[in-house]
Structures are given as structure tokens and as C-alpha cells.
Amino acid sequence: xxxTRIIPCLDVAExxxxxxxxxxxxxxxxxxxEQARAYDAAGADELCFLDIKATHENRGTMxxxxxxxAEQCFMPLTIGGGVRSPDDVRDLLLAGADKxxxxxxxVADPDVIARAADRFGSQCIVVAIDAKTVxxxxxxxxxxxxxxxxxxxxxEFAKTVTAKGAGEILLTSMDRDGTRAGFNLSLTRAISDAxxxxxxxxxxxxxxxxxxxxxTEGGASAVLAASIFHFGxxxxxEAKEHMQAAGIPMRxx
Amino acid sequence: xxxxIIDYDSGNLxxxxxxxxxxxxxxxxxxxxxxxxxxDVARADRIVLPGDGAFPACRQQLSDHRGxxxxxxxxxxxxARPFMGIxxxxxxxxxVSHEYQDTAGFDWIGGHVRKIxxxxxxxxxxxxxxxxxxxxxxxPVLEGVKTGDHAYFVHSYHxxxxxxxxxxxxxxxxxxITAIIGRDNLxxxxxxxxxxQAAGLQMIANFLGWKP
Numbered sequence: 001x002x003x004t005r006i007i008p009c010l011d012v013a014e015x016x017x018x019x020x021x022x023x024x025x026x027x028x029x030x031x032x033x034e035q036a037r038a039y040d041a042a043g044a045d046e047l048c049f050l051d052i053k054a055t056h057e058n059r060g061t062m063x064x065x066x067x068x069x070a071e072q073c074f075m076p077l078t079i080g081g082g083v084r085s086p087d088d089v090r091d092l093l094l095a096g097a098d099k100x101x102x103x104x105x106x107v108a109d110p111d112v113i114a115r116a117a118d119r120f121g122s123q124c125i126v127v128a129i130d131a132k133t134v135x136x137x138x139x140x141x142x143x144x145x146x147x148x149x150x151x152x153x154x155x156e157f158a159k160t161v162t163a164k165g166a167g168e169i170l171l172t173s174m175d176r177d178g179t180r181a182g183f184n185l186s187l188t189r190a191i192s193d194a195x196x197x198x199x200x201x202x203x204x205x206x207x208x209x210x211x212x213x214x215x216t217e218g219g220a221s222a223v224l225a226a227s228i229f230h231f232g233x234x235x236x237x238e239a240k241e242h243m244q245a246a247g248i249p250m251r252x253x
Numbered sequence: 254x255x256x257x258i259i260d261y262d263s264g265n266l267x268x269x270x271x272x273x274x275x276x277x278x279x280x281x282x283x284x285x286x287x288x289x290x291x292x293d294v295a296r297a298d299r300i301v302l303p304g305d306g307a308f309p310a311c312r313q314q315l316s317d318h319r320g321x322x323x324x325x326x327x328x329x330x331x332x333a334r335p336f337m338g339i340x341x342x343x344x345x346x347x348x349v350s351h352e353y354q355d356t357a358g359f360d361w362i363g364g365h366v367r368k369i370x371x372x373x374x375x376x377x378x379x380x381x382x383x384x385x386x387x388x389x390x391x392x393p394v395l396e397g398v399k400t401g402d403h404a405y406f407v408h409s410y411h412x413x414x415x416x417x418x419x420x421x422x423x424x425x426x427x428x429x430i431t432a433i434i435g436r437d438n439l440x441x442x443x444x445x446x447x448x449x450q451a452a453g454l455q456m457i458a459n460f461l462g463w464k465p
Contacts, residue, residue, distance in 0.1 A: 001384065001385065001425055001426075002376075002380065002381075002382050002383070002384045002406075002426055003382060003383045003384070003385075003403070004382075005382050005383065040450070045382065045383055046382075066267075067267060070267050070268040070271055071271045074268065074271075074272050074447055074448060074449070074450055074453060074454060075405070075448055075449075075450055076405055076407070076445075076448050077268075090262075093305065094266065094267060095267060096267040096268050096271075098268070098407070098445070098448060099407075117307075118307065118310065119306065119307075119310060120305060120306045120307075121305055121306035121307045121310075121341070121409075122379060122409060123305065123306075123379050123381065123407040123408055123409060124305055124306070124407070167379050167381070167407075167409070168379070168381060196377060196378060197377055197378070197379065198377045198379070198381050198382075221377055221381070221382070222382070251383045251403050253401070253402070253403065
């Protein structure tokens with residue numbers, strides 16, 4: 001049986017891990033490669049690096065991080081941030097990423113997903129959707145770290161990019177990110193029901209029950225969290241045992 | 254002893270290279286290199302064919318690397334050197350793949366690569382994540398790996414063998430998914446051993462010491 005995944009996410013800027021509250025007020029939370037090794041040893045199911053400044057700055061440091069992480073961690077690694085083209089995907093895959101996440105570039109031109117998926121396969125193409133609630137039951141895509149509204153409906157966009165070949169959706173609720181108030185479950189459910197590919201719920205985890213809800217109520221295939229793990233509130237093991245006790249199949253061995 | 258990992262512009266080679274190099278160092282299994290050259294395949298003691306992506310594109314890229322397929326056939330089929338295919342590199346062993354279009358594989362292990370269609374329609378495709386293996390047949394490369402151990406899968410198509418004797422392990426996804434195939438000096442893994450933590454590294458170490 002396929003297990004639900006727990007994915008610690010490292011937000012990286014200039015080679016260091018940071019975690020913003022609503023994407024501002026960044027706090028330096030350590031060295032990404034060290035953290036990746038710790039999460040590997042702790043039984044995390046995947047790792048995710050998001051280069052949160054890559055849209056503005058050069059991201060050669062990310063290739064280096066991917067390479068150094070892949071030398072030491074024999075587990076799946078997704079990298080996102082500043083990915084614009086199929087050649088960017090190739091560079092990141094060669095550096096050591098297993099999956100590459102598009103964000104702003106897919107909003108600007110959804111066909112880039114088709115070109116990347118045709119070349120490398122859907123299995124390694126993730127689309128990161130950052131959505132904000134604009135009306136009850138309506139969510140809009142925001143890009144550039146949540147600063148830029150697009151007028152694009154999040155559910156429609158999720159359908160579009162999966163039809164183009166995206167193999168997974170990394171869904172972040174911008175209303176919840178950094179709040180520790182729990183996932184936006186109605187958004188997660190709406191996207192999860194709209195697409196046939198796995199959805200990773202992200203944004204707002206504060207308790208282990210939030211992780212459970214993301215799966216049972218949101219319909220997510222995986223849950224992504226940062227702060228609750230980075231700052232030691234809970235271990236990966238505690239999170240997995242809690243989810244397993246709630247009836248969700250987890251990889252504990 | 255030389256193990257070659259074939260680079261034909263398909264996907265993530267770095268992690269495979271590092272995982273094989275680490276286990277080769279731990280088991281004294283010699284050198285591991287990534288190569289695009291037929292002459293390296295010709296002198297290799299063991300051969301690994303990785304692969305990420307769509308079957309037709311991977312097959313085309315292999316053909317575009319002139320002489321690679323011929324070198325593979327010589328080393329693996331005629332000289333019977335140990336061979337491991339990973340993910341699409343495993344699917345390449347099939348008779349034909351039905352991904353997007355019908356594309357001929359190597360036909361080294363009879364079978365078809367078909368879209369995953371879970372009996373439970375709520376299950377997502379790709380089949381992505383950790384699934385527990387069910388060992389169908391013992392094999393030297395699976396030494397120390399048992400039913401219930403997890404491996405990391407990422408794929409939308411899977412290998413349906415013509416002859417059940419060639420399926421060494423499977424997993425369940427509202428229906429059987431072939432996890433490991435093999436015969437003689439050939440073994441293929443649908444999951445990524447280089448991404449499957451301890452169990453995956455164990456299989457890599459076993460392969461590096463395998464004498465079929």
C-alpha cells in the first residue's frame with residue numbers, strides 16, 4: 001500500500017535555510033545540507049528545497065546545494081524556485097534533484113509544463129501553486145512569493161497544468177503560510193478533487209492534527225511542513241506515529 | 254572491477270552515481286563511472302541503465318547515442334555481464350511500451366509497459382511515494398531485503414511481464430504493480446534504489462557483488 005508522505009521543506013535564500021512568516025521577516029534557521037542529513041536520518045519521506053529568492057537573484061548556489069545533498073542523502077529531493085525552462089529542469093536533475101517545481105514560469109506560460117514533461121516525464125515535474133482566498137470558495141494564484149496577484153483561478157489553473165503534464169501539485173495557502181493555524185482545507189480539497197495527480201498540502205501547519213486533517217479532510221497525498229520540524233516542536237517520527245494512529249498509512253520502518 | 258552507469262541525457266544521474274560509488278567503496282567493488290561511450294560499456298564488468306522520463310524520448314535518446322545500444326547488447330546479452338535497469342531503464346527491457354505511442358523496447362524480458370490503472374479510481378497516477386515490497390521470488394540481489402520493506406516509486410506506467418517467472422517482486426496499488434523483474438544476468442527495478450534509503454542501498458551493494 002502506498003504511504004502518505006511527510007515532506008519537510010527548507011526555504012533557502014543565499015545557501016541558507018530561512019522560514020518566513022507570511023513570506024516576510026525571515027529568520028536564519030541553519031545550513032540546508034546539515035538539515036537534509038538530519039531529516040534523512042529521521043525518516044522523512046522526501047525533502048523539498050525552495051529557493052525563495054531565486055526569482056530575483058542568481059541561483060547557482062542551488063545547484064551546489066542539490067549536489068551536496070544528493071551526495072549524502074539517498075532519498076527523494078524536490079527543488080523549486082526560479083525554474084523557467086526545460087533546460088533549468090535538466091540542470092537541476094543532473095545536480096541531484098529528483099523533481100523540479102515550477103511556479104511563476106508556469107503561470108506566465110503553462111506550455112512550459114508540456115515541454116518539460118514531454119522531455120523528462122510528468123513524474124519529475126511539479127507545479128507549485130500559491131493561492132489566496134479572494135471570496136468564499138474562490139482562490140486566486142499569486143506569484144513572486146505572494147506579492148503579485150494574477151487574476152487566475154487556482155482550481156482552473158491546477159486542471160490546466162495537470163492536463164499539460166504536471167505530475168504533482170504543491171499547493172500552498174498564502175493565507176495560512178507561517179500562521180500555524182492549519183492548512184486551508186477547503187482549498188486543498190477543491191484542488192485535490194479537481195486533479196488526478198498527487199497534491200502536497202502546504203502552508204499553516206502548527207500541530208500534528210493539522211497534518212492529519214490535510215489528508216483526511218483535504219485529500220492530500222502528502223503533507224509539507226517547515227517550522228514545526230525545523231524548530232523541534234515535533235519529530236518526523238512523532239508526526240508519523242500520530243498520523244498512523246489516526247488511521248493514515250505511514251512508512252514507519 | 255568497473256561498473257558503468259550509462260548517461261543518455263535522461264534524468265537524475267548524480268544521485269545514482271553517488272549511491273553506487275558509496276556502496277562500491279563500502280564493499281570493495283571497484284570503480285563506478287558515468288559514461289556516454291560505447292567503449293566504456295564494452296570494458297565494463299557491470300552495467301547500470303538508469304532513466305527518468307517518457308519511454309519514447311528515452312528510447313530515442315538511447316538511439317541517438319551512437320553505438321550504445323550495440324555495446325549494451327554485446328556486453329549484456331552475448332557476454333552475460335550483470336545488468337541493472339532502473340525505472341525507465343528497467344522498462345527498456347520490455348517488448349513494447351504503450352506510453353503515448355507504441356515504442357519497441359529491447360525485448361530482453363518479454364512484457365508490455367502499460368499505464369497504471371488502479372482498481373480504486375480515487376488513487377492518483379503517477380504512483381508516487383513509498384510502497385511496501387512483496388517479494389515473489391528470492392534473488393541474490395534481494396538478499397537482506399524482505400517483504401514489507403519500502404521502496405520509493407515515481408511512475409505512471411508499469412511493466413507487465415509475459416512470464417510470471419520474471420517478476421521477482423511487486424507492490425499493491427489497488428492492483429499489482431511490478432517492482433522488480435529479472436532473469437539470468439538481468440535485473441530491473443521500477444523504483445529508485447538510489448532514493449530508497451537503507452533498503453535501496455542494500456540492493457545496490459548486492460548488485461555490485463552479484464555473480465549470476
